[in-house]
Amino acid sequence: MRDVCVIGIGQTPIGELWGDSLRDLAYQSLQAAVKDAGIEKPEALFVANMLAPRLSNQAHLGALIANHVGWRGIEATTVEAACASGGTAFQAAVRAIASGMIDVAAVCGVEKMTDATSGHITAALATAADADYEGAHGASFVALNALIMQRYMHEYKVPHECFAPFSINAHANAVHNPNAMFQKAISLETYTRSAVIADPINLYDSSPISDGSAAIILCPLEMARDLSVNAPIRVLASATATDTVDLAGRQNMIDLYAARLSAQKAYQQARLQPQDIDVFEVHDAFSIMAALSLEAAGFAEPGKGVDLAQAGEITIQGRIPISTMGGLKGRGHPVGATGVYELVDLVTQLRGEAGPNQVPNAQFGMTQNIGGTGATVVTHILSQEL
Amino acid sequence: MRDVCVIGIGQTPIGELWGDSLRDLAYQSLQAAVKDAGIEKPEALFVANMLAPRLSNQAHLGALIANHVGWRGIEATTVEAACASGGTAFQAAVRAIASGMIDVAAVCGVEKMTDATSGHITAALATAADADYEGAHGASFVALNALIMQRYMHEYKVPHECFAPFSINAHANAVHNPNAMFQKAISLETYTRSAVIADPINLYDSSPISDGSAAIILCPLEMARDLSVNAPIRVLASATATDTVDLAGRQNMIDLYAARLSAQKAYQQARLQPQDIDVFEVHDAFSIMAALSLEAAGFAEPGKGVDLAQAGEITIQGRIPISTMGGLKGRGHPVGATGVYELVDLVTQLRGEAGPNQVPNAQFGMTQNIGGTGATVVTHILSQEL
Numbered sequence: 183m184r185d186v187c188v189i190g191i192g193q194t195p196i197g198e199l200w201g202d203s204l205r206d207l208a209y210q211s212l213q214a215a216v217k218d219a220g221i222e223k224p225e226a227l228f229v230a231n232m233l234a235p236r237l238s239n240q241a242h243l244g245a246l247i248a249n250h251v252g253w254r255g256i257e258a259t260t261v262e263a264a265c266a267s268g269g270t271a272f273q274a275a276v277r278a279i280a281s282g283m284i285d286v287a288a289v290c291g292v293e294k295m296t297d298a299t300s301g302h303i304t305a306a307l308a309t310a311a312d313a314d315y316e317g318a319h320g321a322s323f324v325a326l327n328a329l330i331m332q333r334y335m336h337e338y339k340v341p342h343e344c345f346a347p348f349s350i351n352a353h354a355n356a357v358h359n360p361n362a363m364f365q366k367a368i369s370l371e372t373y374t375r376s377a378v379i380a381d382p383i384n385l386y387d388s389s390p391i392s393d394g395s396a397a398i399i400l401c402p403l404e405m406a407r408d409l410s411v412n413a414p415i416r417v418l419a420s421a422t423a424t425d426t427v428d429l430a431g432r433q434n435m436i437d438l439y440a441a442r443l444s445a446q447k448a449y450q451q452a453r454l455q456p457q458d459i460d461v462f463e464v465h466d467a468f469s470i471m472a473a474l475s476l477e478a479a480g481f482a483e484p485g486k487g488v489d490l491a492q493a494g495e496i497t498i499q500g501r502i503p504i505s506t507m508g509g510l511k512g513r514g515h516p517v518g519a520t521g522v523y524e525l526v527d528l529v530t531q532l533r534g535e536a537g538p539n540q541v542p543n544a545q546f547g548m549t550q551n552i553g554g555t556g557a558t559v560v561t562h563i564l565s566q567e568l
Numbered sequence: 569m570r571d572v573c574v575i576g577i578g579q580t581p582i583g584e585l586w587g588d589s590l591r592d593l594a595y596q597s598l599q600a601a602v603k604d605a606g607i608e609k610p611e612a613l614f615v616a617n618m619l620a621p622r623l624s625n626q627a628h629l630g631a632l633i634a635n636h637v638g639w640r641g642i643e644a645t646t647v648e649a650a651c652a653s654g655g656t657a658f659q660a661a662v663r664a665i666a667s668g669m670i671d672v673a674a675v676c677g678v679e680k681m682t683d684a685t686s687g688h689i690t691a692a693l694a695t696a697a698d699a700d701y702e703g704a705h706g707a708s709f710v711a712l713n714a715l716i717m718q719r720y721m722h723e724y725k726v727p728h729e730c731f732a733p734f735s736i737n738a739h740a741n742a743v744h745n746p747n748a749m750f751q752k753a754i755s756l757e758t759y760t761r762s763a764v765i766a767d768p769i770n771l772y773d774s775s776p777i778s779d780g781s782a783a784i785i786l787c788p789l790e791m792a793r794d795l796s797v798n799a800p801i802r803v804l805a806s807a808t809a810t811d812t813v814d815l816a817g818r819q820n821m822i823d824l825y826a827a828r829l830s831a832q833k834a835y836q837q838a839r840l841q842p843q844d845i846d847v848f849e850v851h852d853a854f855s856i857m858a859a860l861s862l863e864a865a866g867f868a869e870p871g872k873g874v875d876l877a878q879a880g881e882i883t884i885q886g887r888i889p890i891s892t893m894g895g896l897k898g899r900g901h902p903v904g905a906t907g908v909y910e911l912v913d914l915v916t917q918l919r920g921e922a923g924p925n926q927v928p929n930a931q932f933g934m935t936q937n938i939g940g941t942g943a944t945v946v947t948h949i950l951s952q953e954l
Binding site: 183203205226232235236238239240241242244245246248249254255256257258259260261262263264270273274276277278280281282283305306308309310311312313314317420421422423424425426427431439440443553554557558 | 569589591612621624625626627630632634635640641642643644646647648649650656659660667669691694696697698700703806807809810812813817825826829940943944
């Protein structure tokens with residue numbers, strides 16, 4: 183098994199990008215990534231996307247994007263696991279290189295959501311849930327997350343405003359990210375006064391509907407040394423685990439079994455512990471998910487994720503900084519691309535290029551990309567040291 | 569890099585399976601495959617599917633199927649490349665094992681098409697084409713294939729009935745496949761008199777809309793020896809290549825560039841030549857695609873694929889038997905599952921378990937799984953000898 187490195191990253195701004203098509207967004211992030219890596223083109227492209235078949239009438243994105251970028255002939259495919267598509271596509275690229283079958287691979291997460299009507303988008307997002315046992319009853323994706331948050335508040339006797347620090351931290355960090363969708367800070371008052379979307383989830387507990395694309399170039403460690411690439415970042419662990427897609431099938435809906443299992447596998451692969459991790463890009467599609475991810479990954483006991491946030495430990499200066507470039511909440515959440523954005527943000531941190539948002543002395547970083555309400559979870563651990 | 573083997577196969581019959589849900593079909597093929605392999609469960613599941621997000625309102629099939637089969641916790645994801653999804657999912661599994669990160673992997677191709685209305689299915693299938701440059705003009709998938717067939721007939725001055733042997737051979741072989749959708753032979757007269765679907769493609773040039781699921785279990789070669797599995801089949805080559813998704817973007821629409829490139833890469837990996845291949849499972853979604861695949865893979869000169877068929881060389885007794893269990897035409901074409909069915913059929917041949925359809929002394933076999941009108945092509949070469 184060969185060791186694998188990230189040698190290039192690229193991204194588009196996230197927003198309502200009505201002037202750019204799906205393939206153009208992918209083109210922009212991939213061009214930026216190959217330029218960053220100093221390579222001409224990869225041998226293989228792994229596209230992460232969830233919604234194009236429904237919102238853009240377009241499947242088959244691998245070949246479509248490879249050719250649009252001018253890489254006719256290369257291997258290309260799409261990897262999908264709902265909102266965890268980005269993490270799984272990155273994992274596929276890591277393995278292609280680790281196996282020795284591919285030397286240079288590109289990962290491109292891309293999603294174009296805002297051209298569709300809101301009803302159409304809501305129905306498309308619900309395909310991340312169980313169509314027969316949840317969707318058929320009219321449960322939207324935000325409603326399912328609201329059930330989890332309600333249960334958490336009930337079990338642990340936590341008032342809603344305890345979740346405010348997740349949103350405030352994400353928005354504060356997004357201010358300094360030029361690619362973030364919402365580059366503005368919010369106050370506690372803004373959070374508590376915001377409109378309820380699906381009780382108890384309010385507007386500021388929710389990530390936005392977004393367009394965007396992020397890309398990563400990977401190669402074997404020995405090749406990264408030969409290429410004398412600027413600051414290659416090593417992949418120490420890549421682990422996916424699953425749980426039931428339907429909430430009703432779980433023994434405990436406020437303990438993310440797949441997130442816990444995936445994190446355990448990742449720590450084992452990297453030979454690290456939670457205390458070794460300097461920065462953690464969480465999947466804060468809803469603030470409840472940030473709390474549960476911190477707990478599942480071993481940074482807080484069950485029910486104590488909100489305490490960690492209340493204590494200021496999730497900020498850039500805290501014990502375990504999360505959503506350092508704005509997270510899904512502030513940076514934006516183009517669903518299929520999100521897992522790749524998380525990794526791009528982490529690489530930015532480990533390279534020491536995060537500017538005002540830089541986590542001091544970040545050596546080991548982790549991402550956790552969550553599909554559905556926790557049914558697929560992909561954990562990656564990256565290292566600044568080779 | 570570790571060598572990889574197929575140690576188990578499973579499949580459902582193909583047809584209009586209104587009594588079985590998408591997940592139940594996957595359950596059936598996976599249960600059959602793990603039983604065949606003599607294992608309890610895999611560590612990772614790679615699902616091949618194209619249409620569930622549109623036709624079943626269900627994305628996120630990896631976790632959904634893993635949990636439905638009772639494998640809570642295992643790694644799972646979906647791999648998609650339109651009609652080539654099956655081949656790319658198999659490739660992802662091969663690499664996961666070759667990398668050393670996974671020991672036992674399952675591949676499950678599944679598609680449930682017949683519950684939807686024909687207009688809905690046609691629109692969903694068109695997502696394999698270019699939505700902006702082809703779909704927007706109303707080009708259905710069969711219409712695009714008709715353009716290719718028309719061009720072939722024009723360039724090579726070939727009358728339509730020269731394609732009859734592809735359909736007749738596929739149907740003749742399907743007679744002895746209990747899982748085939750159409751277990752009946754057809755005559756030349758049936759072919760020539762059948763209704764035109766999109767000129768010059770007639771009913772018997774076209775594969776059917778189908779439901780079905782096929783599954784494969786893989787493991788490293790050394791483990792297959794330890795498990796003393798019955799007749800493991802070795803993966804000698806796994807190669808994907810791409811071309812433009814839109815036909816208009818190609819230099820020559822009757823030369824399948826990606827198929828040629830993918831086959832060349834596969835021969836190189838396996839250190840074999842076309843003359844070494846004993847059986848070839850082609851992607852005969854339309855009879856024109858069978859001819860073009862034979863030409864691209866080096867079994868006939870350009871324009872001579874139909875001559876090979878006319879000379880009887882594609883039958884079980886011929887030089888290069890194709891569609892030996894009925895192919896997409898006779899066995900059926902549940903699109904996302906088709907690439908897995910092709911591999912299951914090939915493994916059946918290499919094990920010597922094809923009954924009346926057995927290709928004598930089949931040692932090396934090849935599959936070619938085609939996405940879109942040739943935009944993604946995945947070629948696999950398998951060996952009966954370890």
